[in-house]
Amino acid sequence: MTSYEQLLQVLRDEGHRLTPQRLIVLRVVAEGRQHMGVDEVFREAQSAYPFMDLATVYRTLRLFKQVGLVTEVAIGDRLHYELTHPEDRHHHMVCRVCHGAFNLSPHYLEEFNRTLVNEFGFVPDLDHFAITGVCVNCRPESSGEVGIGSEEFTLNEDVP
Amino acid sequence: MTSYEQLLQVLRDEGHRLTPQRLIVLRVVAEGRQHMGVDEVFREAQSAYPFMDLATVYRTLRLFKQVGLVTEVAIGDRLHYELTHPEDRHHHMVCRVCHGAFNLSPHYLEEFNRTLVNEFGFVPDLDHFAITGVCVNCRPESSGEVGIGSEEFTLNEDVP
DNA sequence: TTCCTTTTTGCAATGAGTTGCAAATACTTG
DNA sequence: CAAGTATTTGCAACTCATTGCAAAAAGGAA
Numbered sequence: 512m513t514s515y516e517q518l519l520q521v522l523r524d525e526g527h528r529l530t531p532q533r534l535i536v537l538r539v540v541a542e543g544r545q546h547m548g549v550d551e552v553f554r555e556a557q558s559a560y561p562f563m564d565l566a567t568v569y570r571t572l573r574l575f576k577q578v579g580l581v582t583e584v585a586i587g588d589r590l591h592y593e594l595t596h597p598e599d600r601h602h603h604m605v606c607r608v609c610h611g612a613f614n615l616s617p618h619y620l621e622e623f624n625r626t627l628v629n630e631f632g633f634v635p636d637l638d639h640f641a642i643t644g645v646c647v648n649c650r651p652e653s654s655g656e657v658g659i660g661s662e663e664f665t666l667n668e669d670v671p
Numbered sequence: 672m673t674s675y676e677q678l679l680q681v682l683r684d685e686g687h688r689l690t691p692q693r694l695i696v697l698r699v700v701a702e703g704r705q706h707m708g709v710d711e712v713f714r715e716a717q718s719a720y721p722f723m724d725l726a727t728v729y730r731t732l733r734l735f736k737q738v739g740l741v742t743e744v745a746i747g748d749r750l751h752y753e754l755t756h757p758e759d760r761h762h763h764m765v766c767r768v769c770h771g772a773f774n775l776s777p778h779y780l781e782e783f784n785r786t787l788v789n790e791f792g793f794v795p796d797l798d799h800f801a802i803t804g805v806c807v808n809c810r811p812e813s814s815g816e817v818g819i820g821s822e823e824f825t826l827n828e829d830v831p
Numbered sequence: 832t833t834c835c836t837t838t839t840t841g842c843a844a845t846g847a848g849t850t851g852c853a854a855a856t857a858c859t860t861g
Numbered sequence: 862c863a864a865g866t867a868t869t870t871g872c873a874a875c876t877c878a879t880t881g882c883a884a885a886a887a888g889g890a891a
Contacts, residue, residue: 526868527868527869528856528857528858528867528868528869529857529858530856530857530868530869530870532869532870533869549847549848550847562870562871564870564871564872565848566848566849566850566870566871566872566873567869567870567871569847569848569849570849570869570870573849588847588878589847590847590848604787604791604793604795606793607796613791613793615787615791619783619786619787619790620783622782623779623780623783626779627764627775627779627802627804630779631764631773631775631806631807632806632807632810633764633766633773633804633805633806633807634804634805634810635764635802635803635804636767636802636803636804636805639803640802642787642795642796642800643795643796643799644787644793644794644795644796645793645794645796646791646792646793647791647792647793650792650794686838687838687839688837688838688839688886688887688888689887689888690838690839690840690886690887692839692840693839709877709878710877722840722841724840724841724842725877725878726840726841726842726878726879726880727839727840727841729877729878729879730839730840730879733879748848748877749877749878750877750878
């Protein structure tokens, strides 16, 4: 059983139907780069299946998020999606200036998470956690050195 | 000079014009409860100034946010605004189930903030920080006790 | 006060995302 | 493999928020 078929099994197990649209959106996201924008997913899906509707893409991505197949990241006001890799869970730091996204190891949020649960009984949704700010490259006084644990990648689509 | 006039002075000092629309929106937010939704601000402003336009409310709130008069909080996908009280800065924990918002003292984020800056050179926007999750009242296994530092208030408008 | 320049408003159009509903279709059972 | 049912799709309409642009108005100078 390939890893793609394992993903399909997740859908089947939860009682969701395997429609051509879902198979194609899943393949597009699985084979695409990190953080695909919805319009990007839509264009690629449509080229494989011309009847694809944008609303279906939105609904499908929302479903995939619910069952944990993909992770949603809000980058510069727009929703982006990436395949969930359980062995490489990470959060995001999104730069308000360049719209670049940096991965952040869950380790850095563990203590914060414990504090919220213990002090307030509040269980935060860290799976969809992203924090905006200004990255080291976009800071005027930036002097360069960055520690380990961060992995940058810049969007190659236009984000206004 | 009243505190309301001090707020106006902030606008004047930055070269913004004092239009009737801005005065009214400021008064509505200053006298309203915490976390007012945009539509709520709009309705109240319109009842004081019938020509008020929704786009003006959005632009005005955005301006007020830029100059620091108000703080923007995203609650359940919608933008909410509250007057900024410099002596009572706080972040928000927003419950995904009941849409209630809990204040969170900046103290709990200080270490996280330091870590991001020191390790990654990333300066997070903590002023607009809100984290979603499930609050103690909405957790099935909730056993009740909550520590100090949290102050709850529930929305009295409908959030779907 | 009057004139002038620049900002701001109101309106309509746009963009991202969601939703209601009838038609289409995936899966189940016989 | 055919029929039945519940889910899903496609379309259009809708919501929240933003934006382009001409008309209106705020604030400064004469």
